[in-house]
Amino acid sequence: MKTILITGCAGFIGFHLSKQLLLNDYVVVGVDNLNSYYDVNLKQARLKQLKEYKYFTFELCSIEDKEAMEKIFSQGQIDIVINLAAQAGVRYSLENPSAYIESNVVGFLNILECCRHNKIEHLIYASSSSVYGANTKLPFSTKDNVDYPVSLYAATKRANELMAHTYSHLYDLPTTGLRFFTVYGPWGRPDMSYFKFTNAIMKGEKIQVFNFGQMKRDFTYIDDIVEGIVRLMDKKPERVQVPNISSSAPHKVYNIGNNRPEELMTFISVIEEKIGKKAKKEFLPMQPGDVHATYANVEDLEKEIGFKPKTSINEGIAKFVDWYKEYYKLE
Incomplete structure (x- = not known):
């Protein structure tokens, strides 16, 4: 029985994913700081459901708290980490940019360090379709240039991809980034x-x-997002040299959108x-x-796991x- 650590477990995607994994007999360690970016009562209501499962444990913690995260990782063997914790929202990044650096950059660095030092099998992390910035070529492909973000939120998500690649290259840590496209559904975020x-x-x-x-x-229903993540959990990127590509790091990025x-x-x-x-x-x-x-090219996703969002x-x-x-x- 594998143990999965999910950060942002009381968030929209984290809640649905945690619930699905618990139904599939995984052990889930949930981490969330229950911040007040949006209605905390909604987060508590999600968390209440998760706490009904025998193999769920909850840690009230911010990922930017390095010591707290190190303690959580040291408490028992964690097999896979799925990092969904982040300061969300494009428009809020105009009001409170520091929150994005603290959570999305410093916090993600802590996740990478903990994964590196605890021999984690696979790190899956949330990126965003926002990394495509003002790109006009549609559909958006993971092969497109994403060097021109138009929000700080997007810049932090692109930074996550580069940081993950670096750790994959240096420490042979398999990492998979998921560029989510406008996720919606029950128990969703009130700011959407x-x-x-x-x-x-x-x-x-x-x-x-x-x-x-x-x-x-490209509106993507939550159940499709969850299915994509679950299928990718066992699809660890491997260190393979691809012609005309300078990197052989075990790092992969996918679009998950409704296409x-x-x-x-x-x-x-x-x-x-x-x-x-x-x-x-x-x-x-x-x-x-x-x-x-926004418009997701999901050819890589379909090729790797035989699935594409369809709702x-x-x-x-x-x-x-x-x-x-x-x-x-x-x-």
């Missing part, structure tokens, strides 16, 4: 657009539609349909740090709206 839209429409309030609605996103971008206005109309109520829309200019479109926004949004009504006790 679909959650805000649903909340505002239900209350009869205005929704803010940026770039006057002229945006596309089908949707118009923002179409996405809003699906939410309206599932709620049964029209939105009051306030059209606004593009926000700093935002991008016009439609009609199916995914219906499940989210049902959860939203149940969680907030609405008719």
Whole structure:
């Protein structure tokens, strides 16, 4: 029975992944600092469910706390580490840049160091589609240049990829980075657009539609994200010299997206349909740090694990709206 350490276990993706692994008879050590970036009650509600499982243990800790992380790693054999803890959000990085450096850079360094010194089999870590910055070639491929981020959040995620590659090269630590594309679904993050839209429409309030609605996103349902991660756990990158590539480090980066971008206005109309109520829309200019479109090339993912995300926004949004009504006790 393998032991998996999941940082950010009370977060959106971390919660769903932890639950799935516990159902699959893994031992899960969950780490989270339960910060107040968004509703702590929602995080506590997720955590309450995880604590019902026999093979789940929880450590209240920030990954930037080096001594605390070293203690957690020393308490028992950890086989695989999945780092999902991070300061999230593109727009918040304009307000509080220090939080991103502390969690996403210093914290990730601590994870790498702990993995290095404890002979971890495989480190999987969250990157982001935001690393593609203002790239205009679609779909986004992991072979594309990603040297021009347009937000500090994106810059820290790209830094994670470079740091992981370095540790893979120097210490033969297998690392896999996952560029997530606009993840949504039940138990999601209240700072995400679909959650805000649903909340505002239900209350009869205005929704803010940026770039006057002229945006596309590759919306990816949470269950598809979880399945991709679970399948990749046993796909450790190997040290292989590829022609015309200077690196042979056991490091790999994948896109995990639905491979089908949707118009923002179409996405809003699906939410309206599932709620049964029209939105009051306030059209606004593009926000700093935002991008016009995202679109994931998932050929590598499909080749390696025989899987690609497939849940439609009609199916995914219906499940989210049902959860939203149940969680907030609405008719």
